[in-house]
Amino acid sequence: MSATDIQYPETEAEVARIVTEAHAAKHPVEIRGNGTKLSFGRPVQSAATLSLARLSGITNYDPAELVMAARAGTPLAEIEAALDANNQMLTFEPVDYRPLLGSTGEPTIGGVFAANISGPRRLLAGAARDSLLGVRFVNGTGEIVKSGGRVMKNVTGLDLVKLLAGSWGTLGVLCEVIFKVLPRPETAVTIVVSGLNDAEAAEAMAAALAMSVEVSGAAHLPESVVHKFAGAGLPGGPATVLRLEGLTPSVEVRTERLLAEMGRRGEVTVLETAGSDQLWRDIRDVKPFADGSMKPVWRVSVAPSVGHQLVAALRLKTGVNAFYDWQGGLVWLCMEADPEADLIRQYIKALGGGHATLVRADAAIRTSVPVFEPQPKPLEALARRIKDQFDPGGVLNPGRMTETM
Incomplete structure (x- = not known):
């Protein structure tokens, strides 16, 4: 052969x-x-x-x-x-x-x-x-x-x-x-909390997950990426998004409870089924970084409470864009130039552990850098x-x- x-x-x-x-x-x-x-x-x-x-x-x-x-x-x-x-x-x-x-x-x-x-x-x-x-x-x-x-x-x-x-x-x-x-699910809606910074969003998502409302999606879209989700009908500025799914009467009750809690943290709006579905497809498929380039993209898994700390530390050292899924426990990173594998993994270890997978890079980088943790x-x-x-x-x-x- x-x-x-x-x-x-x-x-x-x-x-x-x-x-x-x-x-x-x-x-x-x-x-x-x-x-x-x-x-x-x-x-x-x-x-x-x-x-x-x-x-x-x-x-x-x-x-x-x-x-x-x-x-x-x-x-x-x-x-x-x-x-x-x-x-x-x-x-x-x-x-x-x-x-x-x-x-x-x-x-x-x-x-x-x-x-x-x-x-x-x-x-x-x-x-x-x-x-x-x-x-x-x-x-x-x-x-x-x-x-x-x-x-x-x-x-x-x-x-x-x-x-x-x-x-x-x-x-x-x-x-x-x-x-x-x-x-x-019969119904899906997304509660959007506007204006939170990364640290505030991590606290808000943790609070939502601690409630008995069965959140099926929790993500934070900083201002640097939120415009990429224009088709979903998000308001301007950073958006912390929380999805509820299930039978319509149940979703209605849970939505009211979650709105009451999140309303104390920022301005809240609700995306109904069509907008909600579009938003989560875009989050799922990493739309902000699907730009036709070969800029290195990392999929990083850490404790939800420290994801924003990882991003903040990286921003002091290198050019990086980011957004968060899985309550902040999944961090998508797009690097401006060098993949910075050693730096990313050093910070992850310092923050209590996790793993980083290099999802996108050219073949030369993928040959020289450990792609999987x-x-x-x-x-x-x-x-x-x-x-x-x-x-x-x-x-x-x-x-x-x-x-x-």
């Missing part, structure tokens, strides 16, 4: 054959769905490419059971269309990285779980891996492995299922995923042992996550 080879298996057995041959020949293989996240992570050092784009189709869906199974290459749009027809949804609100990365093609359901992609609703519903019930995959020697099941209480090998989520194709080639879904030596050794068990020949997506993995 040459470096330009792309193989498109249509069955699980074909996937197993391709990987078996690659393992025997010691030829590394790049694993991809439709390629929408190729520039996320380190450049893969591969001899050929295996695309799952043709391993597609929903294999089982019973709306009454709130469970769906689909082959890994099934377009996310197809999944969402089937769910929409039954007034259901994916709980974890996966990010569409195409605007930020400038990529094309259709995201796949296998790619969503392989990258463990989660959006604003993670605050309430958990990450993508928390919805994953079962997988079928091919390991690095070409063996077909099944783990998990269709009902959470009957799942066996649950840790293995969770391990595959977020492994970026370095442990196995996902062929089929089984996941839970939920009914779509470096692990302490014991965890790094454990990850190495796991990789050796799943992919002893190191043929699956080598170099995608670290220089040696």
Whole structure:
């Protein structure tokens, strides 16, 4: 196989054959769905490419059971269309990285779980891996492995299922995923608190999350980015946004309670369903930084109470723009020039820990800078042992996550 080879298996057995041959020949293989996240992570050092784009189709869906199974290459749009027809949804609100990365093609359901992609609703519903019930995959020697099941209480090998989520194709080639879904909320509104600075917004979001009103989204948009959300109908100035979803009578009661609390902190307005939905799609897809450039963009996870401190410290040292999701625990950073990886990770450690992932940068930077958070030596050794068990020949997506993995 040459470096330009792309193989498109249509069955699980074909996937197993391709990987078996690659393992025997010691030829590394790049694993991809439709390629929408190729520039996320380190450049893969591969001899050929295996695309799952043709391993597609929903294999089982019973709306009454709130469970769906689909082959890994099934377009996310197809999944969402089937769910929409039954007034259901994916709980974890996966990010569409195409605007930020400038990529094309259709995201796949296998790619969503392989990258463990989660959006604003993670605050309430958990990450993508928390919805994953079962997988079928091919390991690095070409063996077909099944783990998990269709009902959470009957799942066996649950840790293995969770391990595959977020492994970026370095442990196995996902062929089929089984996941839970939920009914779509009848009503969604967003309470907007205007005029708060970053520190005040962190306090306001913490107060909202402490109330029994089931906030399903909490973000802060500083004045430097708020104009990027003009389509949602936000008032001018910095905006702290809090989403409530559910049955209409329940949302109405919770909205009144939250308005009363937030009204003591600043001017408040309410976005109804259409504006609310648009706003959270834009937050989910990192719209402020989807500017067609290759300026480094970081996805930083820290304690919600210290996110604004990280940004304030960085602004004293370098050019950076930022906004906050997940009650301030997820900080999106766009750097003006240098990615400043060491500085960012130094500050994160000083603030009590967390992790930083370089989501966007050119290939040279992604080769020289640790894209994913470096692990302490014991965890790094454990990850190495796991990789050796799943992919002893190191043929699956080598170099995608670290220089040696």
